[in-house]
Amino acid sequence: AQSVTQLDSQVPVFEEAPVELRCNYSSSVSVYLFWYVQYPNQGLQLLLKYLSGSTLVESINGFEAEFNKSQTSFHLRKPSVHISDTAEYFCAVSEGNQGGKLIFGQGTELSVKP
């Protein structure tokens, strides 16, 4: 069965510093990979996704993630974070034969300090 592991529950970082949020998954079939961001008391917003093609995917606000099939990872990175990036980040996996069902990681709380 597929599973998603986010290795860090909390990541404190200073403003303008780089950050990496780690995500590993397990699956025996092809997968789609997603990163979602959740601000307090709100739903989830899609940050970026990997479906196929280039293994490096980018978002409009400076985040990027790289799909590494051999390491079954999909780490999220940003070279310089802002205070406004403070939020909960969820990695999720969908197997192609599961009708769109998503399995979420435990979440990583990114806290950006001035």
Place this chain on the structure above:
Amino acid sequence: GAVVSQHPSRVICKSGTSVKIECRSLDFQATTMFWYRQFPKQSLMLMATSNEGSKATYEQGVEKDKFLINHASLTLSTLTVTSAHPEDSSFYICSALSLMKTYNEQFFGPGTRLTVL
């Protein structure tokens, strides 16, 4: 992008009452919607998959008689928490699977905060 709404955004009810939460896809049709539950500082746990015109598929451990799901149209799914108790207090989030895309992508509602007194 596709928009999904939830109503109400917050609800407070007394123990023993039933609460209905609506999930609507506003600008696309969704034969499949999902219902999640999220406790504070935790991840989303899939409760059930709602399919238009058929019975919902519940995840293991979710009581189907307590969490009634109805997906009567291609744009509306409802979750009714029957005989709610304080332990049902949680953040409930729905999502809708878009038919217009070539891949499966879920669009999430803003969530409903349920507090049972």
